[in-house]
Amino acid sequence: MKYALITGASRGIGKAIAINLAKELGYNILLNFHSNTEAATATKELIEEEGVKCELLQFDVADTEKTKISIENFSKNYPEVEIEVIVNNAGITRDGLFMWMKPEDWHSVINTSLNGFYNVTQPLIKNMLKRRYGRIINIVSLSGLKGNAGQVNYSAAKGALVAATKALAQEIGKRKITVNAVAPGFITSDMTAEFDENELKKLIPLNRFGEAEEVAHLVSFLASKKTSYITGEVININGGLYS
Incomplete structure (x- = not known):
C-alpha cells in the first residue's frame, strides 16, 4: 500500500499538497501535524473524500526522539505500507x-x-533505498535563495535545506530516488496573513500572491513518475519575484 508523508500538513500549503497528492496521484496520505488536532481532522476528511486512506501522525518534527518513535510505531503497526513520497513542509x-x-x-x-x-x-530513507524508488521534496523559500532582511534565521534554515537537497540527490540518485526542492515566494496562507499584499504585489511581475494549490500542483508533478530525470533541483514558484 503506497503512502505519501507530508509534514506540517493540517493547514496552508501542507494541506493543499496532501489533498492534491491524493487527488492527482492517488496516494494514501500520512498527515503529520504538531498541535492543531481540529484542523488536522478536517483535512483528513477532505483527503478521504478523494477515495484514499489518511492516517494522522502527531509529532513535532523538531523533536528527534519523538519523531523517530512515531515513525517506527507506525511502521510496526502497518508493515504493508510503503512510504514512496516524503514532503518536508513543516x-x-x-x-x-x-x-x-x-x-x-x-x-x-x-x-x-x-x-x-x-x-x-x-x-x-533506508526502505526507499531497498525498494529503489522514492520522491523526496523539500519546501524551501525565496528567503533561502536570496535572503530576506528580518529573516536571518529563516533564510539560514531554508538555505541550508537547499544545500542538503542538492547533496542528498547526489548520494541516492543511483537508487532511482529523486530529491528536489520547491521555493515559494509570497503565497496566501497563515504565514503571510499579516503582510501588506497591496504593497508587496507591486514587486511581483505577476502582480499577485500565489495560491497554496499552485504550489501543490508543482509538488504533485515532482512526486510523479514523470520526473524520474529531475533531481537536485530547486524550482521557484514566486510570480517572477527574485531580487
Missing part, C-alpha cells in the same frame, strides 16, 4: 532583526525546518 518563522534575535528564535526556526528534514527523512 516550518515556522520567528522574524526580527538579527542584532536583537533571541537564542530561542534562532534555534526553533533551525530545528523545525532543517533538523526536521533530518528527523523525518533519515529514518525512512
